Amino acid sequence: MFSGKLLQLQQNLKNLPGIGEKTAQRLALFILSQNKEKSYQLADSIKIAVDSYTNCSTCNMLNETDPCPICKDPTRDESLLCIVESTRDVYHIESTQEYHGYYYVLGKLLSPVDGIGPKQLGLEKLKALVQDKCFKEIIFAISPSTEGESTIHFIAEYLQDISICLTRLSTGIPYGSDMEYTGTVTLMNALKRRFPI
Amino acid sequence: MFSGKLLQLQQNLKNLPGIGEKTAQRLALFILSQNKEKSYQLADSIKIAVDSYTNCSTCNMLNETDPCPICKDPTRDESLLCIVESTRDVYHIESTQEYHGYYYVLGKLLSPVDGIGPKQLGLEKLKALVQDKCFKEIIFAISPSTEGESTIHFIAEYLQDISICLTRLSTGIPYGSDMEYTGTVTLMNALKRRFPI
Numbered sequence: 001m002f003s004g005k006l007l008q009l010q011q012n013l014k015n016l017p018g019i020g021e022k023t024a025q026r027l028a029l030f031i032l033s034q035n036k037e038k039s040y041q042l043a044d045s046i047k048i049a050v051d052s053y054t055n056c057s058t059c060n061m062l063n064e065t066d067p068c069p070i071c072k073d074p075t076r077d078e079s080l081l082c083i084v085e086s087t088r089d090v091y092h093i094e095s096t097q098e099y100h101g102y103y104y105v106l107g108k109l110l111s112p113v114d115g116i117g118p119k120q121l122g123l124e125k126l127k128a129l130v131q132d133k134c135f136k137e138i139i140f141a142i143s144p145s146t147e148g149e150s151t152i153h154f155i156a157e158y159l160q161d162i163s164i165c166l167t168r169l170s171t172g173i174p175y176g177s178d179m180e181y182t183g184t185v186t187l188m189n190a191l192k193r194r195f196p197i
Numbered sequence: 198m199f200s201g202k203l204l205q206l207q208q209n210l211k212n213l214p215g216i217g218e219k220t221a222q223r224l225a226l227f228i229l230s231q232n233k234e235k236s237y238q239l240a241d242s243i244k245i246a247v248d249s250y251t252n253c254s255t256c257n258m259l260n261e262t263d264p265c266p267i268c269k270d271p272t273r274d275e276s277l278l279c280i281v282e283s284t285r286d287v288y289h290i291e292s293t294q295e296y297h298g299y300y301y302v303l304g305k306l307l308s309p310v311d312g313i314g315p316k317q318l319g320l321e322k323l324k325a326l327v328q329d330k331c332f333k334e335i336i337f338a339i340s341p342s343t344e345g346e347s348t349i350h351f352i353a354e355y356l357q358d359i360s361i362c363l364t365r366l367s368t369g370i371p372y373g374s375d376m377e378y379t380g381t382v383t384l385m386n387a388l389k390r391r392f393p394i
Contacts, residue, residue, distance in 0.1 A: 008246070031213070040244060
């Protein structure tokens with residue numbers, strides 16, 4: 001009963017992260033049933049944003065300008081570089097207002113299953129940046145998942161001949177969560193890294 | 198740090214159902230970082246679908262043709278009309294292959310909070326359809342929510358001078374669910390409508 005054009009829209013929506021078959025169908029039908037003007041606006045804003053954004057040639061962050069506002073901001077802390085997976089993580093960390101150094105966006109994590117090996121990470125650029133600047137510390141702000149862990153360790157090894165302090169975000173029980181629902185590995189880590197009150 | 202064009206895209210995505218602030222940001226950044234061609238395809242498929250879909254003048258279902266394939270299918274059961282909230286519900290019911298009658302899509306449910314009163318339901322069209330055809334039964338396939346319940350009862354009252362059997366989908370414990378997590382009202386209904394094995 002689904003016709004080609006609706007199926008095509010559904011398929012394109014399904015390519016977005018976190019959007020499954022059912023949600024894609026729901027969104028597609030909503031797009032068709034809402035005010036036509038609004039759907040046109042959505043389509044146009046996609047093209048406009050895609051056309052005006054580019055990756056910063058220094059840190060890879062998606063931005064309208066190159067270099068991005070962070071890379072060209074001289075007031076930031078020159079001793080700190082934070083390695084993240086995606087531009088989203090930059091926004092996330094910026095929202096804490098706790099970090100004032102520079103960033104480097106990897107764009108991906110090591111994942112042999114998805115064909116992402118060390119080559120795909122493009123670490124030469126990161127090394128050149130680290131050698132060019134005088135950071136005192138590199139902070140890995142990467143998810144503590146299997147892919148995240150192997151990426152952190154691979155990069156740490158890759159940078160081992162550069163004398164620089166490598167750190168990573170603390171792992172533990174998230175603020176506001178319930179002990180009862182904390183996973184075993186998280187609890188193990190939290191115990192291992194317990195700190196004085 | 199967010200610039201106007203990304204904000205605009207995020208805002209437009211946030212208008213979609215079930216998409217909150219965070220998901221909209223995630224989707225927007227994904228759209229910018231994926232292959233440009235794919236994002237263009239998404240934008241184009243929105244416009245193409247919006248341009249080619251219309252509401253069936255008989256049953257209101259969103260479709261590429263008017264009348265829709267269901268309304269113009271003479272092999273369907275002429276004695277049954279199923280009233281649903283949205284086109285999505287039509288697809289959902291069709292996927293069960295259990296129902297072979299016709300449909301009527303309301304498009305909305307009574308919701309005084311959202312300014313949707315009896316007038317906005319446009320029931321004259323439904324009444325005209327029911328008077329024109331010779332349905333023997335009208336099935337209300339509408340969510341058993343507050344809005345759903347009041348809509349069902351309002352329409353039932355509105356159609357009371359037409360001699361026709363009005364039914365609604367059974368309510369009870371969903372298949373495969375756990376008794377423990379079944380809500381009190383659901384359990385009450387399931388007890389009330391228990392049936393012999």
